[in-house]
Amino acid sequence: MVTCLELEGYAVDAVASTREAIERLRDETYPIVISDIYLDERTGLDVLRTARAQNPECAVILMTGRGSMETVMQGMEGGAFEYLAKPFEMTQMIDTIKRAEKTIDHAEEDDGEAASIDDLPETEMIGSSSRMVEIYKTISKVAPTDATVLIEGETGTGKELIARMIHRNSKRATQPFVPVDCGAIVPTLLESELFGTLKGAYTGADRDRMGVFEAAANGTVFLDEMGDIDFGFQLKLLRFLQEREIRPLGSPRAKKVDVRVIAATNKDVQKMVDEGKFREDLWYRLNVVRLTVPPLCERASDIPLLVHHFLKRYNERYKLNTRLTDSGLKAMVGYSWPGNVRQLQHMMERMTILAPGGRIDDAAVHQAIEQMDSRDHASDTLADTEADQIRRVLAATNGNKSRAAKILGIERKTLYRKLEKMGL
Numbered sequence: 001m002v003t004c005l006e007l008e009g010y011a012v013d014a015v016a017s018t019r020e021a022i023e024r025l026r027d028e029t030y031p032i033v034i035s036d037i038y039l040d041e042r043t044g045l046d047v048l049r050t051a052r053a054q055n056p057e058c059a060v061i062l063m064t065g066r067g068s069m070e071t072v073m074q075g076m077e078g079g080a081f082e083y084l085a086k087p088f089e090m091t092q093m094i095d096t097i098k099r100a101e102k103t104i105d106h107a108e109e110d111d112g113e114a115a116s117i118d119d120l121p122e123t124e125m126i127g128s129s130s131r132m133v134e135i136y137k138t139i140s141k142v143a144p145t146d147a148t149v150l151i152e153g154e155t156g157t158g159k160e161l162i163a164r165m166i167h168r169n170s171k172r173a174t175q176p177f178v179p180v181d182c183g184a185i186v187p188t189l190l191e192s193e194l195f196g197t198l199k200g201a202y203t204g205a206d207r208d209r210m211g212v213f214e215a216a217a218n219g220t221v222f223l224d225e226m227g228d229i230d231f232g233f234q235l236k237l238l239r240f241l242q243e244r245e246i247r248p249l250g251s252p253r254a255k256k257v258d259v260r261v262i263a264a265t266n267k268d269v270q271k272m273v274d275e276g277k278f279r280e281d282l283w284y285r286l287n288v289v290r291l292t293v294p295p296l297c298e299r300a301s302d303i304p305l306l307v308h309h310f311l312k313r314y315n316e317r318y319k320l321n322t323r324l325t326d327s328g329l330k331a332m333v334g335y336s337w338p339g340n341v342r343q344l345q346h347m348m349e350r351m352t353i354l355a356p357g358g359r360i361d362d363a364a365v366h367q368a369i370e371q372m373d374s375r376d377h378a379s380d381t382l383a384d385t386e387a388d389q390i391r392r393v394l395a396a397t398n399g400n401k402s403r404a405a406k407i408l409g410i411e412r413k414t415l416y417r418k419l420e421k422m423g424l
Contacts, residue, residue, distance in 0.1 A: 001034075001090070001093070002014050004090050004093075004094075005093075005094075005097075008094060010097070013028075013030070017039060017040055018035075018039045018040050018041070018042040018043065018044070018046060018047060019040070019042065021033075021035065021047050021050075022042070022046060022047060022050045025047070025050045025051050025054050026050065026054065029054055029055045029058075030051065030055070030058060031055075031057075031058060031059065031100075031101075031104055032058070032059045032060075032061065032081075032097060032100050032101070032104075033047065033048075033051045033058055033059070033060045033061070034060075034061045034063070034093075034097075035047040035048070035060065035061070035062055035063070036062075036063055036064055037062055037063070037064035037071055037075075038064060044062050044063075044064070044075075045062075045071070045074055045075060045078065047060070048060045048062065048075060048078050048079065048080055049078065052078065052079045056079075057104060059081035059082075059100035059103060059104060060079065060080045060081055061080070061081055061082050061083075061084065061093075061096055061097070061100065062075045062080050062082070062083045062084070063083070063084040063085075063086060063088070063093075064083075064085070064086060064128070065085070065086035065087070065128060069125035069136050069139070069165060072133055072136035072137060072140060073136065073139070073140050073169065076136075076137055076140035076141070077140060081096075081099075081100050081103065082096050082099075082100070083133060083136075083137060084096065084133075085128060085129065085130040085132075085133040088130070125158070125161060125162070125165060126302065126305050126306050126309050127299060127302035127305060127306070128301070128302065128305060129299040129301050129302050131294045131298065131299050132294075132299060132302060135162065135291055135293065138289070138291055139162065139165055139166055139169065139291075140169070142166065142289050143165070143166045143167075143168075143169035143170045144169070144170060144171065145170075146260050147288045147289050148241065148260070148261050148262070148263070148285065148286055148288040148289070149163070149166060149262045149263070149288065149289045149290075149291060150262075150263050150264070150265070150286050150287045150288070150289070150290045150291070151163060151262065151263070151264040151265075151290075151291045151292075151293060152264070152265060152266075152269075152290065152291070152292045152293065153264075153266065153292060153293030153294070153295070154266055154293075154295050154340055155266050155339070155340065155342070156339045156340035156341055156342030156343055157293040157294070157295060157296070157340045157341060157342075158293060158340075158341050158342075159224065159264040159266075159293055160179060160222060160224060160264070162291060162293065163177075163179075163220070163222045163262045163264065164177060164222075166220075166262060167219070167220040167222075167260075167262070170220070170260070172218060172219050172220055172260060175216070175217075175218040175219030175220070176215065176216045176217075176218075176219035176220070177216075177219055177220050177222065178212050178215060178216040178219065178220070178221050178222065179222040179224055180193065180194070180212055180221065180222065180223055180224065181224050181225060182223055182224060182225050182226050182228050182229050183224075183225035183227075183228035184225075187229075187230035187232075187233060190229065190230065190233055191233055191236060191249065192209070192211070192249055193211065193212060194211050194212050194213055194221075194237075194240075194246075195211040195213065195214075195236075195240075195246045195247060195248050195249065196208075196209055196210050196211030196213075196214055196246065196248035196249070197209045197211075197248055197249040197250060198248050198249065198250035198251050199250075200250060201248075201249040201250025201251075202249065202250075205249075205250070208248075211246060211248060213240065213246050213257050213259050214246060214248075214255075214257055216259050217257055217258060217259060218258055218259070219259060219260070220259065220260045220261075220262060221259055221260070221261050221262070222262050222263075222264065223261060223262070223263040223264070224263075224264050225264065225265060225266065225267075226263040226264065226265050226269075226286065227265040227266070227267035227269050227272060227278065228267075231277065231278070231279070234278065234279045234282045235279065235282075237282060238279060238281055238282040238285055241261060241282075241285045241286070242285065244256055244257055244258065244259075245257070261286075263286045269283055270283070295337075295340055296337040296340045296341055296344065297336050297337055300333055303332055303333045303337075303344070304329060304333065306341060306344055306345075307324065307329060307332055307344070307348060308324070310344070310345055310348035310349065310352075311324055311348060311352060311360075314348060314349050314352035314353070315352060318352065318353060318396040320352060320353070320358065320396075321358060322351070322352045322353075322355050322358045322359070322360060323358060323359050323360065324360045325359060325360065325361040325362070327361050327362035328360040328361045328362055328364060328365050330362065331362040331365040331366060332344070332365055335365075335369060339372075343372065346372075346406070346407075347368050347369070347372060349407055350368060350407050350408070350409065351364055351365070351368050353392060353393055353396050353407060354389055354392065354393070371409055372409060387422055389408065390404070390408065390415070390418060390419070390422070393407050393408055401415055401416070401419075
């Protein structure tokens with residue numbers, strides 16, 4: 001990289017360690033600093049702090065092949081100019097440096113202090129691919145605002161997790177986060193669910209019932225699967241987003257509610273707008289900031305990080321010592337994961353508990369994939385060692401039958417029948 005930058009006409013002062021970088025930055029002022037995140041016992045975040053303390057206008061460019069939501073948030077909140085995910089083309093670095101030069105040339109005096117990066121919340125978001133790093137950077141910018149956010153992506157990609165991270169890093173973090181699955185609520189009841197109901201509003205309304213928007217006052221409401229919202233109710237939702245007022249069913253008066261809205265969908269809403277199935281004005285109102293979450297097959301480089309994360313989680317949860325072989329990891333990286341991260345998570349939980357000999361190899365992975373893909377034959381997934389596997393899973397879940405059925409890949413009623421047959 002040094003040679004490439006010098007060929008571009010830049011004077012480069014290179015050091016080999018974080019310690020050397022920090023010492024140099026304390027003695028000299030640099031307009032642009034480029035640092036890897038993970039180098040030695042200290043990190044690029046330490047370099048960022050030192051560079052910005054010495055020169056608040058210094059443009060710090062961070063790069064890493066092991067990015068996470070936490071490090072990106074810390075870097076961006078700490079004043080980093082840009083965060084590049086490895087591998088990247090050298091032209092991308094040159095373009096970033098040129099943008100930094102323009103920013104420095106037009107920088108206005110700023111008396112504010114850089115945001116603290118020491119006490120930001122941890123995150124469960126896993127991934128260091130360039131697509132995920134871009135999402136992290138967008139979250140870091142939009143979270144402190146009250147802008148409405150639309151999250152698009154296939155089922156199982158982690159849309160609600162992203163919504164929770166936006167809320168957790170916002171000024172509303174101490175207030176409620178309320179998710180609503182719009183697709184799971186009958187259209188005629190969605191208005192009551194969101195806006196509330198007064199006693200006597202309809203037959204059976206024997207008491208006042210607070211709606212979600214009012215219950216989440218000063219917090220965040222997450223409207224999941226908003227593409228399923230009934231066309232007739234869309235106008236009322238649009239009015240709420242414009243006026244921030246609710247009118248509970250049966251009430252003659254409206255009331256103001258301060259709440260942030262984050263919406264998500266796995267549908268092509270733009271296509272629905274073109275077909276007249278979704279209001280265009282509501283679409284524009286929801287689509288202030290859009291985040292598109294890629295399917296897992298488009299960020300295969302994140303699969304090893306996710307696999308090790310889930311393996312550690314379930315080994316600790318169930319007090320196991322299940323191991324992962326290289327062939328097992330290779331098999332998982334090569335799979336298409338139509339159910340995305342959710343499918344990977346469920347399969348890792350199952351394999352951590354049931355892997356023969358506590359060892360996840362390619363054979364165990366292929367068997368688990370075949371069982372999960374055979375949805376029409378879910379009740380046969382315990383064919384050979386059924387009783388033993390059921391006992392092990394029930395022991396691991398402390399007898400939680402719903403959780404056990406989920407891990408075993410069968411319906412709860414199927415598990416009950418098997419337990420009755422086994423005399424348990």
